[in-house]
Amino acid sequence: MKIRNDWSRAEIQAFYEQPLLDLLFQAHQLHRQYFAANTIQVSTLLSIKTGKCPEDCKYCSQSARYDSKLEAEKRIAVEKVIQEAQKSKASGASRFCMGAAWRNPHERDMPYVLDMVREVKALGLETCMTLGMLNASQAERLKEAGLDYYNHNLDTSREYYSHIISTRTFDDRLDTLDHVRQAGLKVCSGGIVGLGESREDRIGLLHELATLPLHPESVPINMLVPIEGTPLAQVEKLDVIEWIRTIAVARLIMPQSYIRLSAGREALTDSDQALAFMAGANSIFSGEKLLTTANAGENRDHALFQKLGLSIEASKPSIKQLSVDAMLTV
Numbered sequence: 001m002k003i004r005n006d007w008s009r010a011e012i013q014a015f016y017e018q019p020l021l022d023l024l025f026q027a028h029q030l031h032r033q034y035f036a037a038n039t040i041q042v043s044t045l046l047s048i049k050t051g052k053c054p055e056d057c058k059y060c061s062q063s064a065r066y067d068s069k070l071e072a073e074k075r076i077a078v079e080k081v082i083q084e085a086q087k088s089k090a091s092g093a094s095r096f097c098m099g100a101a102w103r104n105p106h107e108r109d110m111p112y113v114l115d116m117v118r119e120v121k122a123l124g125l126e127t128c129m130t131l132g133m134l135n136a137s138q139a140e141r142l143k144e145a146g147l148d149y150y151n152h153n154l155d156t157s158r159e160y161y162s163h164i165i166s167t168r169t170f171d172d173r174l175d176t177l178d179h180v181r182q183a184g185l186k187v188c189s190g191g192i193v194g195l196g197e198s199r200e201d202r203i204g205l206l207h208e209l210a211t212l213p214l215h216p217e218s219v220p221i222n223m224l225v226p227i228e229g230t231p232l233a234q235v236e237k238l239d240v241i242e243w244i245r246t247i248a249v250a251r252l253i254m255p256q257s258y259i260r261l262s263a264g265r266e267a268l269t270d271s272d273q274a275l276a277f278m279a280g281a282n283s284i285f286s287g288e289k290l291l292t293t294a295n296a297g298e299n300r301d302h303a304l305f306q307k308l309g310l311s312i313e314a315s316k317p318s319i320k321q322l323s324v325d326a327m328l329t330v
Contacts, residue, residue: 106189194224194238223264251280
């Protein structure tokens with residue numbers, strides 16, 4: 001299939017409406033044209049600054065506007081981040097993601113995050129950050145420091161967006177993605193299903209992502225984890241099959257992108273996850289926690305991979321190791 005950026009909503013809807021097994025068959029066939037079979041990319045996600053976010057995202061425990069009982073924490077030391085990154089690499093992760101509960105990073109925060117990127121990159125891990133909105137200068141400096149990916153999710157469709165967030169616009173999010181792209185960074189952008197949206201909204205979200213000038217290299221498809229104290233605490237749970245349909249459609253229209261199982265995975269059975277991998281998901285967040293929500297732990301993931309015959313995508317050697325290898329070949 002040719003890589004396309006001109007998908008229509010009608011075409012995406014047609015994929016959704018296929019019988020599930022036909023959809024999975026097509027998605028898995030296409031997946032194997034672009035990615036190694038039975039291989040999963042593993043990332044870990046660390047909160048470097050937790051809570052007291054000024055935004056009003058209705059799903060988020062970190063918003064200062066809701067009483068989610070989350071205890072806010074100051075930003076953590078770079079040395080602690082490096083220790084966590086080393087543990088992540090030892091467990092098999094190839095990408096280390098760092099997230100801060102900010103509307104946008106202030107200039108006083110930039111030396112901190114730039115130093116962090118350099119140190120994690122030196123370990124041989126791919127680096128990813130999610131810090132809220134960026135301006136062009138901040139994106140360029142992150143790139144110069146060695147950042148590989150910047151995560152900034154669209155969350156939902158343009159039409160449903162105002163039901164979920166009012167403190168920044170949908171176009172604000174697209175502006176940040178444009179700054180990231182112009183700086184030469186890879187884009188990590190997806191959304192959340194189960195926010196109370198319709199299938200038409202899920203189609204709208206995927207349409208926005210698949211008609212960007214370049215598809216995001218990484219597309220997280222999150223399932224809402226309802227959190228007490230937030231406005232979406234009592235929202236009706238979306239059927240897992242609809243989540244899997246969304247993953248399969250994402251694979252069909254963005255065949256070169258990593259499709260990641262993110263929030264909500266801890267509630268899936270092994271069979272559910274196997275079906276999601278069949279649908280084209282080939283990336284996960286591993287570890288006990290995703291920022292502030294529970295996640296399937298490393299032991300469970302390793303057992304699942306062994307059961308399904310899956311292997312972990314290898315990480316790159318560190319800069320130090322590359323230097324040693326070069327000396328040995330002289």
